Amino acid sequence: MSEARSTAFAPHEEAADAAIVIEEVRKRYGDHQAVDGVSLQVRRGEFFGLLGPNGAGKTTLVEMMEGLRRADSGTVTVLGQSPWPRNVALLPRLGVQTQTSAFFVRQTAREHLRTVAALYGAGRDDADRTLADVGLDGQRDVMVENLSGGQRQRLAIASALVHGPELIFLDEPTAALDPQARRDLWDVLRELKSAGRTIVYTTHHLDEAEALCDRVAILVAGSVAALDSPHHLVSAAAAPTRVLLPVERLSREEAAAMAGVDRVTVQGGSLVLETATSGKVLQALDALTGLDGVQTRTATLEDVYLELTGARHGDQHDHDTERQA
Numbered sequence: 001m002s003e004a005r006s007t008a009f010a011p012h013e014e015a016a017d018a019a020i021v022i023e024e025v026r027k028r029y030g031d032h033q034a035v036d037g038v039s040l041q042v043r044r045g046e047f048f049g050l051l052g053p054n055g056a057g058k059t060t061l062v063e064m065m066e067g068l069r070r071a072d073s074g075t076v077t078v079l080g081q082s083p084w085p086r087n088v089a090l091l092p093r094l095g096v097q098t099q100t101s102a103f104f105v106r107q108t109a110r111e112h113l114r115t116v117a118a119l120y121g122a123g124r125d126d127a128d129r130t131l132a133d134v135g136l137d138g139q140r141d142v143m144v145e146n147l148s149g150g151q152r153q154r155l156a157i158a159s160a161l162v163h164g165p166e167l168i169f170l171d172e173p174t175a176a177l178d179p180q181a182r183r184d185l186w187d188v189l190r191e192l193k194s195a196g197r198t199i200v201y202t203t204h205h206l207d208e209a210e211a212l213c214d215r216v217a218i219l220v221a222g223s224v225a226a227l228d229s230p231h232h233l234v235s236a237a238a239a240p241t242r243v244l245l246p247v248e249r250l251s252r253e254e255a256a257a258m259a260g261v262d263r264v265t266v267q268g269g270s271l272v273l274e275t276a277t278s279g280k281v282l283q284a285l286d287a288l289t290g291l292d293g294v295q296t297r298t299a300t301l302e303d304v305y306l307e308l309t310g311a312r313h314g315d316q317h318d319h320d321t322e323r324q325a
């Protein structure tokens with residue numbers, strides 16, 4: 001794995017506006033080094049994404065920030081305090097949604113949220129407003145055990161937000177949501193950010209990270225492989241431009257023979273031409289077949305992620321026609 005791509009902070013230079021400072025943190029489970037010397041800072045008011053393949057160490061790292069796990073070495077500082085040993089003063093300032101959030105299943109959605117609100121000293125109005133914010137107004141009188149998976153997930157998010165915490169940890173919050181609910185949640189999260197909250201967001205949806213996050217850290221095998229804004233990461237990426245055209249327009253061999261085309265694949269009825277010189281390829285295509293129905297796709301955060309995690313092209317080899325240099 002190459003060195004971590006640029007970070008806006010030098011690791012040991014603590015920003016005055018940091019909500020979280022992590023320095024050289026390590027955590028081992030038996031023989032397995034789950035977190036291997038991570039240093040990063042999350043600024044106050046920042047929407048910070050934590051990305052990485054299954055088992056990369058994201059949950060372990062977040063749990064150390066939440067005060068649920070102790071680091072073997074290194075330091076974790078959250079809102080100016082150490083979250084470990086369990087720091088009761090910090091708890092009301094944090095909002096935590098996990099994949100295994102607990103519910104009072106024999107209560108209605110509204111009763112549940114009012115109970116959670118009361119535990120944190122927040123009011124019924126806060127509960128009712130948060131329920132509406134996550135789109136559960138229509139289900140407020142439904143027993144928690146009868147909510148759908150996506151509705152429960154929204155209730156878990158509401159439970160993390162109801163007391164107005166400064167720092168919010170969300171672990172794959174859109175995993176079970178339908179596309180509309182996902183977009184609605186994005187709006188809720190953007191409003192939280194506008195209101196100055198800090199959000200640490202774990203997700204496997206790269207489009208989501210690109211749309212929402214100010215900066216992302218990509219964790220690979222317990223280390224930070226990249227840390228920057230999605231924009232900077234994508235701009236610096238070596239990923240090619242893809243030119244897509246209907247598969248019947250050209251043969252793969254003809255496409256692979258075009259000047260500037262580095263690689264040809266077939267995906268979902270499209271011939272995909274990868275190139276570093278899209279202008280040249282488009283001109284040639286125009287002359288050969290015309291440009292009707294031709295689409296161009298530039299690099300995305302997903303390309304950067306796949307490059308860094310080594311997963312790029314992993315399952316497409318059967319369809320490849322790579323051009324020999």
Ligand SMILES: Nc1ncnc2c1ncn2[C@@H]1O[C@H](COP(=O)(O)OP(=O)(O)OP(=O)(O)O)[C@@H](O)[C@H]1O
Nearest residue numbers: 029030032034052053054055056057058059060061
């Ligand atoms: N309590 C534990 N005991 C032993 N090993 C653990 C424990 N928790 C996590 N691990 C291991 O540590 C590694 C990192 O796990 P972690 O859950 O932090 O990864 P992750 O990036 O959150 O993965 P995912 O995307 O699948 O949620 C994995 O190999 C996992 O099997």
